[in-house]
Amino acid sequence: MAVGDDSQSIYSFRGATFRNIMEFPDLFPGTRIIKLEENYRSTQPILDLANAVIERAAEKHTKILHAERGAGGPPVLLQCADEQAQSRFVCQRILELREEGVPLGEIAVLFRSSFHSFDLELELQRADIPFVKRGGFKFIETAHVKDVLAHLRIVANPRDAVSWHRVLLLLDGVGPKTADDVFTHLAEAPTIEAMSERLAAYPRRGAYAKDLARLAALVAEIAPDDMPPGEKVARVVGFYTPMLRHIHRDDFPKREKDLEHFITIAGRYRSLASLLSDMALEPPTDSVGDVLAADVEEGLLTLSTIHSAKGLEWHTVFVLWLVDGRFPSYLNLHDGDEVEEERRLLYVAVTRAKDNLYLSYPIDIYDRAAGMVLGQASRFVQDLPETILPGMQVIESGGFR
Secondary structure, eight states: OOOOOGGGOOOGGGTOOTHHHHSHHHHSTTOOOOOOOEESSSOHHHHHHHHHHHHTOSSOOOOOOEESSOOOOOOEEEEESSHHHHHHHHHHHHHHHHHTTOOGGGEEEEESSGGGGHHHHHHHHHTTOOEEEESSOOGGGSHHHHHHHHHHHHHHOTTOHHHHHHHHTTSTTOOHHHHHHHHHHHTTOSSHHHHHHHHHTOSOOSTTHHHHHHHHHHHHHHOOTTSOHHHHHHHHHHHHHHHHHHHOTTTHHHHHHHHHHHHHHHTTOSOHHHHHHHHTOOOOSOOSSTTTOOOGGGOOEEEEEHHHHTTOOEEEEEEOOOBTBBTTBGGGTTOHHHHHHHHHHHHHHHTTEEEEEEEEEESSEEETTTTEEEOSBOTTTTTOOTTTSOEEEBOTTSOBO
């Protein structure tokens, strides 16, 4: 006997193959297929959407899920003006759900890739909503983001010894002793501009001399107050990328994608001070506010990649970034098998929800790596009937239409 669900085969990157279950009846003639179509988790409208998503699959063992629980509210597809509007909606709705009596531990936000939650993490921190993240590090806890932030912090506060040491230790040939000597040499300078000049003129020369000169040039370049924060981050990322590829050889493409998204986020700020202030916020585990205070028994909001959410369930589920080019990724559009696996990935996300399901996508998003503007809902939900997936538009004032 073999038990499996072809609609939830989402681990090809680990060597799993969808073909095992599809070809099982051919490999073992006389196989009897028993379909388990009763669902005890979700309401029927959620299952109707899941059935509609997987019905379009190129290959499948056809199943039509039906709920033992009965009816409920329909899932909703939300069009958001941008990523910030998407994040604000999710935060606002989570606070409303808490007031309605839904504990944080019964709410999850799911996404295809870990970096898709970065903007939301900042919004949750501002709102003092405590959360745990599965399937990746929290944005401000990643080493590469901390490295870039250290470069920005020495511009905002030239006396920040900790950030100077982090930046200097990234350079080849610079150890703790050399970093101490360099910082002592710089500490006499009254301004960041003067520090840049002293850094370029550091008297002791070694294998790191050229890197010190490059760092001095970068500091001078991003020091002006009138340079937008997004541009400063972009310059730092350009300087840091060769070091990133050397330090994190195994997974630098993923980290580079994180930093591309960081540049986008930084572009929304008017000042470096406000950007660094938000980045300094610790993800909350408690709060003193009445509505926002997190009861230990309530649990934490879950942020999770869909792969890490398989097998789990929540009262309310939000699925972010359901925009074509991100879900499915534009990198996979040339490969039919990869697109089909992403379809199954959405099916897994949808079937995590018990009572409420919100799918959202921002429009007019410029993807730096692809060099294209993304703005259409995922092809997996395009043209679905309004009776299965009604659409709404998030209005910046906080309302809907």
